[in-house]
Structures are given as C-alpha cells and as structure tokens.
Amino acid sequence: MGIFALPRLVVYGTEALDLMIEEAKMFGERVFIVSDRVIEKLGFLERVKRAFEDAGFLVEFTVEVEEEPSFSNVESIARRASQFKPDIIVAIGGGSVIDAAKGVWVRLENPGYDLYGISPLERIGVGKKVRLIAIPTTSGTGSEATFGIVLSEKVDGKRKYALGSYEIVPWMAVLHPEFPSSMPRSLTIGTGLDALAHALEALVSSTASDFTDALAVKSAEIIFSELPRVVEEPKNLDLRGRIHMAAMMAGMAFSNSGLGLAHAIAHTLGPMLGVHHGAIVASILPYVVKFNSERSEGAAGKYRLLERVLNAVLGQEMGLLERIVDLYQTLGHPLDLESYGCSLGWIQDNRDEIVAGVFSDPDLGFNPVLPSEEDVLEVLNRAVEGRI
Ligand SMILES: [Fe+2]
Incomplete structure (x- = not known):
C-alpha cells in the first residue's frame, strides 16, 4: 500500500522551453516567475521571461528568494503574487527557489493555510486555480520532482520547519541542459x-x-x-x-x-x-x-x-x-x-x-x-x- 506522486509533465532537452510554452498555453496567460539574483545575473530569468512574453503571456517576476528561504520570505513574495493573480507560477533556480515557489503556490491556492502545518497528513487543496512549473538550474536537489519543501525560521527561539505534501509536487518539470551547464x-x-x-x-x-x-x-x-x-x-x-x-x-x-x-x-x-x-x-x-x-x-x-x-x-x-x-x-x-x-x-x-x-x-x-x-x-x- 502506498502513494506514488510525480509531476504531471516532464519536458526535457534543448527544446524544453518551447514544449513548456505549448503546454502552458492551455492553462492561462498570466505568469508569475519566482527566482533569485544569481539566476537573474546569469541571464536565465530574462530568457524564460522572454519565452513567455514572445508567446503573448503577461509576465511578472520576483528575484527576492533568499538563499535559505524563510516563511516570511515566502509570505512577502506571495503577497505580490496574489495581487497579480497568476494562472501559472514558474520557478527558475536551485532547490531554494523551487521550494519558495511551492510555498507561494500553497498560499495562492489556500490563503488561510498555515505554512508551518505543511505535512503529508494535511489536505491543502492546491492545483485548482494555479499550476506550478519548476525549471531547475542545478542537478541535485530534485525539488522539481519532489513533494518536499524546506522552509525554516526561528519563532520564539525555536526553529520551525515545513516538511512536504504530495499536493505540492510541481505540475511540470522543465529539464533544459543549458541551465546546469553554467x-x-x-x-x-x-x-x-x-x-x-x-x-x-x-x-x-x-x-x-x-x-x-x-x-x-x-x-x-x-x-x-x-x-x-x-x-x-x-x-x-x-x-x-x-x-x-x-x-x-x-x-x-x-x-x-x-x-x-x-x-x-x-x-x-x-x-x-x-x-x-x-x-x-x-x-x-x-x-x-x-x-x-x-x-x-x-x-x-x-x-x-x-x-x-x-x-x-x-x-x-x-x-x-x-x-x-x-x-x-x-x-x-x-x-x-x-x-x-x-x-x-x-x-x-x-x-x-x-x-x-x-x-x-x-x-x-x-x-x-x-x-x-x-x-x-x-x-x-x-x-x-x-x-x-
Ligand atoms: Fe540531499
């Protein structure tokens, strides 16, 4: 007995961004990109943003993800994202960026949900309004495929963590070999x-x-x-x-x-x-x-x-x-x-x-x-x- 959960779609190879755009078109036209300053400097953010804009999507982005994202980091990104009301969240970066985007996804879908409470035993209700696309730029954490989410923060002197939920496995993983080659x-x-x-x-x-x-x-x-x-x-x-x-x-x-x-x-x-x-x-x-x-x-x-x-x-x-x-x-x-x-x-x-x-x-x-x-x-x- 068990549950086996995976992303709904995996697109891979040097044409992966084109394949991503074709699939994304089915789910709306508003895209919120979650990333960090390193990825912005490498030019990867611009590349993904342009791919969506050229295809007619309305795009907004943030590069505010911290190296080890905290709950408050996620909440502040989620506030901006909820004003924009995206149909799709796109995470481009390493494990931290993808984990932060998972937290933003939870917040957009279920505004009253306690992020500290993310666990395999709790129903969240994600995937109804918004889809998450994960584009990893490192080859290691596997966060694009996992239900895990690593967020931590000291609250009243105690460190609190989020664990994971099968519901927050990204909807699509995009494996483009040029990103990790940097x-x-x-x-x-x-x-x-x-x-x-x-x-x-x-x-x-x-x-x-x-x-x-x-x-x-x-x-x-x-x-x-x-x-x-x-x-x-x-x-x-x-x-x-x-x-x-x-x-x-x-x-x-x-x-x-x-x-x-x-x-x-x-x-x-x-x-x-x-x-x-x-x-x-x-x-x-x-x-x-x-x-x-x-x-x-x-x-x-x-x-x-x-x-x-x-x-x-x-x-x-x-x-x-x-x-x-x-x-x-x-x-x-x-x-x-x-x-x-x-x-x-x-x-x-x-x-x-x-x-x-x-x-x-x-x-x-x-x-x-x-x-x-x-x-x-x-x-x-x-x-x-x-x-x-
Ligand atoms: Fe590890």
Whole structure:
C-alpha cells in the first residue's frame, strides 16, 4: 500500500522551453516567475521571461528568494503574487527557489493555510486555480520532482520547519541542459553527489517500492558513469542532460520512499561546520552504506543488486563501496570529515547537539535500520578517520 506522486509533465532537452510554452498555453496567460539574483545575473530569468512574453503571456517576476528561504520570505513574495493573480507560477533556480515557489503556490491556492502545518497528513487543496512549473538550474536537489519543501525560521527561539505534501509536487518539470551547464566544477560535483546520495538512500529506505527502486538504480548508474565526464566537459549538453535527468530521477525516488541516516547526519553537521549540503552528505554516505550493509540484510541485498547492475553496465567488476571510493578519488572529493575541520575531539565536544539533531531529523525514520546513539557516533568517528 502506498502513494506514488510525480509531476504531471516532464519536458526535457534543448527544446524544453518551447514544449513548456505549448503546454502552458492551455492553462492561462498570466505568469508569475519566482527566482533569485544569481539566476537573474546569469541571464536565465530574462530568457524564460522572454519565452513567455514572445508567446503573448503577461509576465511578472520576483528575484527576492533568499538563499535559505524563510516563511516570511515566502509570505512577502506571495503577497505580490496574489495581487497579480497568476494562472501559472514558474520557478527558475536551485532547490531554494523551487521550494519558495511551492510555498507561494500553497498560499495562492489556500490563503488561510498555515505554512508551518505543511505535512503529508494535511489536505491543502492546491492545483485548482494555479499550476506550478519548476525549471531547475542545478542537478541535485530534485525539488522539481519532489513533494518536499524546506522552509525554516526561528519563532520564539525555536526553529520551525515545513516538511512536504504530495499536493505540492510541481505540475511540470522543465529539464533544459543549458541551465546546469553554467554550474562551476565544485557545484557540479557537490550537487551530483547529493543526487547520488538521494538514489542510494532511496534504494534501501524502509518505504522503498519497486517504483522507487527502478528510479534509484538507473539514477545511480547514470551518475557513476557520467559525473566524472561532465566535470571534464562542463559544456557538453548531452552529458549535462543525462545528469540533469538522473538528479530528477533520484528526486522522484526519494520523494516517494524517503531518505536515511546520511541525510539526517548531513542536515545536522552541514550547518554546524558551514559546509555545503551536497559535499557533507557525500562524505558521510560511504560510512552509512557500510553501516547499513552490516546491519540490514535487506539493505545489503539492495546494494548487491545495484553492484551487479553497475558491473554489467559499466563493464568493470567492483564492490559498491569500492566504486564510491573510486568515484570520489576521480572527482577529488573528500572521503573523510577531517577535510572539513571535523576532529574526533570536536565530535565528542558537540556530541549532545549532534545526537539531538540526528534523532529529531524526519529522514532518520526511513533508514533501513534504526541506529542507536552509539551507532551514530561510531559512523561519525569512522568518517572522521576515513575508516571505510
Ligand atoms: Fe540531499
């Protein structure tokens, strides 16, 4: 028993904007574009705006999305959007922009709804008046395909978060390979390895299904095969297109199956160490794969399945962990937490905060085996020392 939710339409390739316009015409003529200043500077916002204007749409836009959007950021954008009364919201940017647009979508459809209350258990009622189109410019978060929404803000000294709802999966995802081709090398690696972590955590999640397994395995295969190549050839649109698709497939998988321990640790350690989410989740991933394969028969079986697929497709006999290490070494990505200034002493000193963060993270519940506090600390100690 379960629910499997995906965007209604995915348009992809170098003609993706034309395909988007053709589909959008069926739903009205007023478009509100949600973006940020980085995307504006890159000229992507203008390109999307022009595509709609040339087709006769009435367009308004904002570049006010913050790096990590808060509830009040979303509310202020939503106030402007509601005056304009759009038929379609278009998000162009990374995960933060798409998440902010999901919040604006909820607010436009259901003005009385409490954004703090977004959860899979609450009915919102979106999709009646307004459609959401998501155009990702990075290949990693998968937000264009997911029901998740990351908004946070301190209220009365406590941090509040929004989680997600199947209703806020974007109506359309637009995968144009030219947008991610502007990412610098470090972001290509960080976001690509984040997508790999999504695929590998979705694969062994406690609520994985045959639907999500298929997406997770194919996504991992593409990332292992193409990520080193796209880092060397950043303007190769065929390679960019494949990685862009793989990142979305990993998003489709984890949106429907959940993530796991690597993300629970990364959500906690990333902000404490000031390290990009993709980089930290990637560095913790091999140790979580090892822990899961030692402690869960089901996870070990799934990893072996992926191993067989990778060996057959990539034509080189390797264990999964060995393949992850090989990929990181090729990309020059750290395999230990010491590279981020994280020592055994630091883990010990911050033990209580780390444990509290990991055990309150909603992703932990999807890990195939629930770790004890000691298990989490052992995984972290191994990760600091690079003991795979
Ligand atoms: Fe992630």
